[in-house]
Amino acid sequence: MNVTISSTSDKPIYQQLHEQISAQILGGELESGYCLPPIRQAALELHVSVITVKKAWEELERNGLIHTVTGKGCFVAEFSPDEMLRIRNEMVLKQMEGDIQYYKSFGLTLDEVIALLGKIY
Amino acid sequence: MNVTISSTSDKPIYQQLHEQISAQILGGELESGYCLPPIRQAALELHVSVITVKKAWEELERNGLIHTVTGKGCFVAEFSPDEMLRIRNEMVLKQMEGDIQYYKSFGLTLDEVIALLGKIY
Amino acid sequence: MNVTISSTSDKPIYQQLHEQISAQILGGELESGYCLPPIRQAALELHVSVITVKKAWEELERNGLIHTVTGKGCFVAEFSPDEMLRIRNEMVLKQMEGDIQYYKSFGLTLDEVIALLGKIY
Amino acid sequence: MNVTISSTSDKPIYQQLHEQISAQILGGELESGYCLPPIRQAALELHVSVITVKKAWEELERNGLIHTVTGKGCFVAEFSPDEMLRIRNEMVLKQMEGDIQYYKSFGLTLDEVIALLGKIY
DNA sequence: GTGGTCTAGACCACG
DNA sequence: GTGGTCTAGACCACG
Numbered sequence: 001m002n003v004t005i006s007s008t009s010d011k012p013i014y015q016q017l018h019e020q021i022s023a024q025i026l027g028g029e030l031e032s033g034y035c036l037p038p039i040r041q042a043a044l045e046l047h048v049s050v051i052t053v054k055k056a057w058e059e060l061e062r063n064g065l066i067h068t069v070t071g072k073g074c075f076v077a078e079f080s081p082d083e084m085l086r087i088r089n090e091m092v093l094k095q096m097e098g099d100i101q102y103y104k105s106f107g108l109t110l111d112e113v114i115a116l117l118g119k120i121y
Numbered sequence: 122m123n124v125t126i127s128s129t130s131d132k133p134i135y136q137q138l139h140e141q142i143s144a145q146i147l148g149g150e151l152e153s154g155y156c157l158p159p160i161r162q163a164a165l166e167l168h169v170s171v172i173t174v175k176k177a178w179e180e181l182e183r184n185g186l187i188h189t190v191t192g193k194g195c196f197v198a199e200f201s202p203d204e205m206l207r208i209r210n211e212m213v214l215k216q217m218e219g220d221i222q223y224y225k226s227f228g229l230t231l232d233e234v235i236a237l238l239g240k241i242y
Numbered sequence: 243m244n245v246t247i248s249s250t251s252d253k254p255i256y257q258q259l260h261e262q263i264s265a266q267i268l269g270g271e272l273e274s275g276y277c278l279p280p281i282r283q284a285a286l287e288l289h290v291s292v293i294t295v296k297k298a299w300e301e302l303e304r305n306g307l308i309h310t311v312t313g314k315g316c317f318v319a320e321f322s323p324d325e326m327l328r329i330r331n332e333m334v335l336k337q338m339e340g341d342i343q344y345y346k347s348f349g350l351t352l353d354e355v356i357a358l359l360g361k362i363y
Numbered sequence: 364m365n366v367t368i369s370s371t372s373d374k375p376i377y378q379q380l381h382e383q384i385s386a387q388i389l390g391g392e393l394e395s396g397y398c399l400p401p402i403r404q405a406a407l408e409l410h411v412s413v414i415t416v417k418k419a420w421e422e423l424e425r426n427g428l429i430h431t432v433t434g435k436g437c438f439v440a441e442f443s444p445d446e447m448l449r450i451r452n453e454m455v456l457k458q459m460e461g462d463i464q465y466y467k468s469f470g471l472t473l474d475e476v477i478a479l480l481g482k483i484y
Numbered sequence: 485g486t487g488g489t490c491t492a493g494a495c496c497a498c499g
Numbered sequence: 500g501t502g503g504t505c506t507a508g509a510c511c512a513c514g
Contacts, residue, residue, distance in 0.1 A: 023226040049491045071501045099220045105144040110242040121231040170514045269470040313486045341462045347386040352484040363473040412499045
């Protein structure tokens with residue numbers, strides 16, 4: 001578990017957790033079959049409530065990224081590299097739609113956005 | 122006042138208001154010196170609370186986009202086209218930093234981001 | 243709110259709540275735009291925790307049956323009779339798949355199932 | 364022992380075991396007098412806990428499908444084809460009552476249920 | 485006043 | 500020991 005919780009962020013903790021674990025799974029850092037730490041242990045380590053961890057894990061399961069076995073633990077799901085890429089792009093595109101809406105409201109063209117991105121990526 | 126409030130959006134109303142007016146000022150739709158409607162009138166028109174409008178106007182003032190003259194009203198600030206562009210890019214870059222952090226957490230390269238943007242912009 | 247919670251049932255409370263409200267919406271008992279009682283009030287009435295109600299409402303929202311407006315309340319979503327029928331059948335079919343699996347494991351044919359259903363429906 | 368355990372299913376393992384053996388007995392696959400494997404051997408074969416197998420066997424005994432002879436083993440009970448059919452229908456009807464309650468809560472008529480069943484059986 | 489989030493602690497089923 | 504559910508109570512943002 002290599003996760004950082006920011007209490008100053010305006011994002012809820014469970015969402016921070018979900019995003020970071022998602023990224024680690026879809027980025028290949030966590031392999032298929034890997035067993036996440038027990039939710040109670042994760043809660044202790046991260047100094048958050050069990051329920052908060054549970055909420056993050058539930059969202060991971062809804063997205064098909066992990067697979068919970070009661071009494072055993074939570075395991076990273078099995079998928080092919082292609083599937084992984086597809087799911088990753090799906091998640092990123094969903095976020096990107098909102099980002100684009102913001103840029104467009106300021107009248108930015110695609111070229112202007114790309115130019116700005118290039119400066120700070 | 123040409124503003125659309127979405128109650129289904131997860132963005133708070135005051136932020137929707139702020140973003141749209143910001144975009145209109147920085148996009149040249151609202152000219153320097155233009156007098157925004159009184160908050161009570163705006164609240165009535167948009168069917169939102171006076172507090173909500175006030176919050177949005179305050180944020181506009183903090184960003185230097187309007188200036189309030191007590192007893193007179195709220196006026197769009199004066200700035201040169203260059204200044205306008207600078208402020209716009211400043212606001213967009215601030216948002217973009219967060220967006221990029223998200224993309225990077227998934228291991229996306231700049232080229233991948235540009236490719237995805239091109240698909241849906 | 244016309245809901246019955248069974249504490250003897252093996253179904254979790256939040257699921258009982260979700261199923262009953264779903265059925266009421268998709269059965270036309272609760273009209274589009276209807277405002278559900280505040281979650282805290284519902285919790286009091288039903289003698290359950292606020293979080294339990296919240297969990298049920300969240301699932302309703304995920305399924306597109308209600309629409310939450312922070313600070314206002316939770317409203318039954320708008321959909322045409324056709325849409326309502328489609329969503330209803332979708333939910334029922336999902337449940338039915340599991341039921342059928344059970345019947346088939348006992349070697350029952352469709353005709354036998356229909357015969358048994360006819361006796362006790 | 365021809366049994367498949369799914370760890371992804373939300374059904375507890377002992378119930379999966381119970382259902383599958385029940386179905387095999389009532390479907391005639393396992394004949395009267397057949398001796399089920401010792402629980403320790405079954406547990407090994409299926410990679411599940413001894414407790415889990417015991418729980419399933421107990422449930423089978425409660426339903427009169429097997430009888431345990433201490434020191435000898437667990438044997439499939441003797442019953443006539445008629446009895447077998449009666450027990451099977453009893454078990455199926457018990458399950459079906461719950462299913463019907465669900466369908467009815469959505470306002471489905473018997474004809475609608477039959478129509479949906481026909482589509483996916 | 486409304487929903488959103490979080491906590492600490494509890495009891496349960498499964499294995 | 501693992502996850503699943505639930506509670507009572509708290510503080511916050513939005514309006």
